[in-house]
Amino acid sequence: MSDRTWSSRALVLSLSTFGEGHRDAKLLTEDRGIVQAAVFGGAKSKLKGLVNPWHTGTVWIYSDPVKNHHKITDFDVSEWRQGIRESLARTFAASVCTEIVTRSHGVADWTLVNAFLDGIAVSSDDECRRALNRFLWRILHSAGIAPDLSCCSRCGRGMSGENGESTVSYYSPHEEAVLCADCARPEERSVPLSIEARSWLLAVERLPPSRSRAWKCDPREETEIRRFLRFLVSRHFGGELKTLNAAEGIL
Secondary structure, three states: OOOOEEEEEEEEEEEEEEOOOEEEEEEEEOOOEEEEEEEOOOOOOHHHHOOOOOOEEEEEEEEEOOOOEEEEEEEEEEEOOHHHHHOHHHHHHHHHHHHHHHHOOOOOOHHHHHHHHHHHOOOOHHHHHHHHHHHHHHHHHHOOOOOOOOEOOOOOOEOOOOOOOOOEEEEEOOOOEEEEOOOOOHHHOOOEEEHHHHHHHHHHHHOOHHHHOOOOOOHHHHHHHHHHHHHHHHHHOOOOOHHHHHOOOOO
8 A cells, every 4th residue: 555545444424515526525534533535426436325424434545745635545334324314313413423523623532433323323312312412421521621520629529419418519611610509609500410410420421331321310300411511512612513503402
């Protein structure tokens, strides 16, 4: 293989068209981050059915260092994930995932992203919504920007509800930390978290996926968790996600 031709495991994030039937593919590669590469050929090109959003496989790319241009020459798909396109909830959840990866400029956990897409491809709509919450919390953790939920950042007191510990907490955007009810000032109480919501998030954080998936919470707590996670995601990934806004009422 020449220096200009290389291969990598890759996930197709998105496609856009240019010229007469050609496309630009945005890829998350396992070892090179995000790569933009052209897919030449019209409807009869074999790559047309292979290079599509949410497909993962081994990609072969020809790179021209003079023109700073990349071209996909072949793509061996290993994960097709056809189930994502069979449901609006799954499609929107996958779109949220790819928008976050794009906004983070490819600084995303390769295994986490692909495992999430594998899971939602075979999930019910309700489970897909819960899976998205788990993914958002895990991606915040993998990026090192998730707050510590185990104790108040000001007084250090635990918030498990035991031994007189606080059961209600509030996320402070100014401090980017969680405060107990005694420490949080009135103006810092716009993003509340109940002990049940925190317990669910801590389970996702600490338990293996097989066990955290079984951790249930009621609709009120799910609403609280969803509001908290979307606030954090919009704060840390450059503003509100277009895909989340478009999916209002679906996710």
